[in-house]
Amino acid sequence: MIVLEGLAALLVAVGVAFFIAGTVGLLRFPDLFSRLHALVKADNLGMGFIAAGLALLAEDAGTVLVIVAVWVLALLASVMVSHLVAHAAVREGMQPWRKKR
Amino acid sequence: MMLLIDGAVAVGLVWMALRALNARRLTEAVIVFIGFTGVMALAWVRLRAPDLALAEAAVGAGVLVVVLLDGLGRLAHLLGGRTPLRAAAVVLLPLLSLALVAVLLRALGDLPSAATGLGPRVFAALEQSGVENPVTAVLLNFRGFDTLLEVFVLLGAAVAVALLRPLDRALPRGAGPITAGPPQTPMADWYRRRLLPVALLVAVYLLWAGGSAPGGAFQAGSLLAGVLALGLLTGTPLAGRPAAAWAAAAIGPVAFVLAALLFAVGGHGVLQYPPGWAKAAILGLESLLTVSIAAALTLLVIGIPRRRRP
Amino acid sequence: MTSALLYAGAGVVLFAVALLALFLRRHLLRKLMAANIAGSGVFLFLLGTAADGDAPPDPVPQAMVLTGIVVTVSVTAYGVALLRRFADETGRDTLTEDGGGP
Amino acid sequence: MIDLVLLVAVAVLLVNAAAGILRALVGPSAADRLLAIQLLATTGIAVLLLLAEATHQPAARLVALVLAILAAAAALAFVRRLWWRLGPGEEGGP
Numbered sequence: 028m029i030v031l032e033g034l035a036a037l038l039v040a041v042g043v044a045f046f047i048a049g050t051v052g053l054l055r056f057p058d059l060f061s062r063l064h065a066l067v068k069a070d071n072l073g074m075g076f077i078a079a080g081l082a083l084l085a086e087d088a089g090t091v092l093v094i095v096a097v098w099v100l101a102l103l104a105s106v107m108v109s110h111l112v113a114h115a116a117v118r119e120g121m122q123p124w125r126k127k128r
Numbered sequence: 129m130m131l132l133i134d135g136a137v138a139v140g141l142v143w144m145a146l147r148a149l150n151a152r153r154l155t156e157a158v159i160v161f162i163g164f165t166g167v168m169a170l171a172w173v174r175l176r177a178p179d180l181a182l183a184e185a186a187v188g189a190g191v192l193v194v195v196l197l198d199g200l201g202r203l204a205h206l207l208g209g210r211t212p213l214r215a216a217a218v219v220l221l222p223l224l225s226l227a228l229v230a231v232l233l234r235a236l237g238d239l240p241s242a243a244t245g246l247g248p249r250v251f252a253a254l255e256q257s258g259v260e261n262p263v264t265a266v267l268l269n270f271r272g273f274d275t276l277l278e279v280f281v282l283l284g285a286a287v288a289v290a291l292l293r294p295l296d297r298a299l300p301r302g303a304g305p306i307t308a309g310p311p312q313t314p315m316a317d318w319y320r321r322r323l324l325p326v327a328l329l330v331a332v333y334l335l336w337a338g339g340s341a342p343g344g345a346f347q348a349g350s351l352l353a354g355v356l357a358l359g360l361l362t363g364t365p366l367a368g369r370p371a372a373a374w375a376a377a378a379i380g381p382v383a384f385v386l387a388a389l390l391f392a393v394g395g396h397g398v399l400q401y402p403p404g405w406a407k408a409a410i411l412g413l414e415s416l417l418t419v420s421i422a423a424a425l426t427l428l429v430i431g432i433p434r435r436r437r438p
Numbered sequence: 439m440t441s442a443l444l445y446a447g448a449g450v451v452l453f454a455v456a457l458l459a460l461f462l463r464r465h466l467l468r469k470l471m472a473a474n475i476a477g478s479g480v481f482l483f484l485l486g487t488a489a490d491g492d493a494p495p496d497p498v499p500q501a502m503v504l505t506g507i508v509v510t511v512s513v514t515a516y517g518v519a520l521l522r523r524f525a526d527e528t529g530r531d532t533l534t535e536d537g538g539g540p
Numbered sequence: 541m542i543d544l545v546l547l548v549a550v551a552v553l554l555v556n557a558a559a560g561i562l563r564a565l566v567g568p569s570a571a572d573r574l575l576a577i578q579l580l581a582t583t584g585i586a587v588l589l590l591l592a593e594a595t596h597q598p599a600a601r602l603v604a605l606v607l608a609i610l611a612a613a614a615a616l617a618f619v620r621r622l623w624w625r626l627g628p629g630e631e632g633g634p
Contacts, residue, residue, distance in 0.1 A: 159576060232483075278508060289519040
């Protein structure tokens with residue numbers, strides 16, 4: 028039991044670390060496209076770790092099912108958001124950032 | 129730890145409200161306001177009111193988002209003007225507002241403890257209500273009359289919005305209110321087609337679970353409306369069938385009134401369920417109400433077409 | 439000080455802030471948002487004072503707030519539709535008192 | 541014990557979201573501001589899942605489920621109803 032809880036705590040901690048990484052990306056990256064990428068990818072990986080940790084703690088299969096469903100749906104929604112925003116940004120004529128020479 | 133989290137949520141709520149009301153850019157204000165409703169859902173969970181959290185999340189993240197962003201889009205050509213305020217108002221009103229906070233906070237300290245509320249009586253009568261979720265029991269049994277009026281408010285709002293439709297120079301339905309926009313992408317299509325069944329499943333679960341656990345007609349209905357709004361945004365040709373939508377919006381309130389009259393004629397009070405029938409009656413009414421709430425909210429989202437420039 | 443009272447206090451502040459903005463802001467969409475936030479403040483106050491320790495709060499205020507949430511969203515949607523129509527007719531998004539024009 | 545770990549995670553996530561939102565609201569474009577909502581939605585879902593476990597409220601998972609289903613609505617409405625109407629520098633107003 029204690030092993031399981033320790034593993035869950037570890038997974039949640041890793042997940043939180045990915046969330047922090049995502050925010051650092053949001054703070055530091057130079058343009059919309061790269062910020063989208065930080066936000067959507069890092070945060071959802073983080074949520075995956077948190078969901079995995081919580082699934083270890085779940086008492087019954089139904090709870091695990093709900094947790095997995097939440098994660099998959101959030102993942103799909105994030106994919107849609109980044110796709111839509113990036114697609115629209117390109118159409119609006121927004122230029123990706125390039126390193127100045 | 130709990131108090132720390134609650135403090136963060138409460139401060140976040142006030143900060144987001146201030147930002148939504150004072151941000152210089154209107155788009156920023158609307159975006160922060162949408163975030164505010166999300167944080168409200170968190171606050172409801174912390175206050176142990178999951179029914180409210182479900183409703184707030186479903187309404188705030190679905191219908192309200194689309195209504196506000198769509199409304200903002202319609203006003204985009206007007207954005208940018210600024211009107212000065214009278215100096216007296218700028219000085220006096222904040223002082224009055226501060227006084228209000230002081231008085232209300234003082235009153236908060238004087239309130240009697242929660243044990244004097246109606247809660248114990250609800251729990252005492254819960255056995256006879258036909259459901260185990262006390263909130264559902266209050267909404268559909270003990271205070272069914274209020275809920276009846278509420279669904280009429282919802283239907284009334286949908287009718288009122290429809291009445292705002294410009295009679296002359298309205299754009300044709302094809303140029304319709306919600307489906308306008310830049311070309312859609314195949315991915316959005318794919319997403320919508322997978323999301324709709326999932327949302328339907330969750331809505332049915334919320335409705336069914338509403339008898340014994342958090343959930344119910346309002347939560348299920350607003351979730352469905354949110355997903356339908358999402359579908360409309362990706363191009364579901366739903367807006368083309370207004371008669372069906374209106375019929376769906378009316379069926380719940382009508383059934384509610386008929387049930388009330390039927391019970392009254394059958395020798396019980398208005399909206400007093402006959403013994404043994406409460407559970408079935410509540411579940412049946414809730415199912416129809418879910419359909420109606422979803423339809424009425426969707427009609428509210430669709431809104432009215434734009435008036436053509438003269 | 440319990441968590442519930444904290445939320446009730448936040449509700450008071452939200453209500454006052456939003457009421458102030460309702461008077462001070464000219465843009466009608468902002469007035470609508472202010473009315474919404476004032477409503478949220480009232481809801482928080484209701485539930486915050488109805489909570490009793492760690493037990494779930496009184497179901498009667500919960501039902502009232504649930505009703506309130508749905509009524510608020512329908513009124514907001516109506517307000518946005520009205521505002522949109524007003525803007526279509528007049529080309530303005532604020533109500534000016536002294537015929538000050540757009 | 542594990543509950544405390546989860547609650548600390550909630551607190552860290554909330555602070556993290558606040559920092560990200562402050563940055564996102566700076567812009568410069570309206571789409572950058574939209575990212576604030578996306579960040580809040582993702583964080584909110586994770587926080588709700590954590591709170592469901594830590595405070596023994598299974599219904600909080602359903603709230604997370606509802607948020608996850610509707611999470612794309614804001615971006616969709618923004619892209620299809622608003623952004624293409626906003627010209628450059630035309631998003632202000634008192």
